[in-house]
Amino acid sequence: MAGVVYWLGIRAADLADEPSMQSYYKAETHQVGVLYGKEGILIDDIFRDLKKPGAQAFLIIASSVVIAAGCYLFAKFPDKTDEKDLWNMP
Secondary structure, three states: OHHHHHHHHHOOOOHHHOHHHHHHHHHHHHHHHHHHHHHHHHHHHHHHHHOOHHHHHHHHHHHHHHHHHHHHHHOOOOOOOOHHHHHOOO
16 A cells, blocks of 8 residues: 555656646747747647657557567468478578
8 A cells, every 4th residue: 555655646747737837838839830830830749749658658569569460471481391301401
């Protein structure tokens, strides 16, 4: 029980939902839009979303599945041959 209380106590608060931070994000988004345009806002939103643990977990799972599928598809299985042919390969 003490471990749970300690873990809950040291967890960082999510400031994105706090009303006072909404004006900060609005000003930051406006400044990025002025400097870099709509593409800058899009890239900033993507990078902000990639900092979330859920998105990171999804990317790790997706890349693991893609790599495993690639290894499975590109693996070359040997043809069925006699055992003595394996020892006399050129």
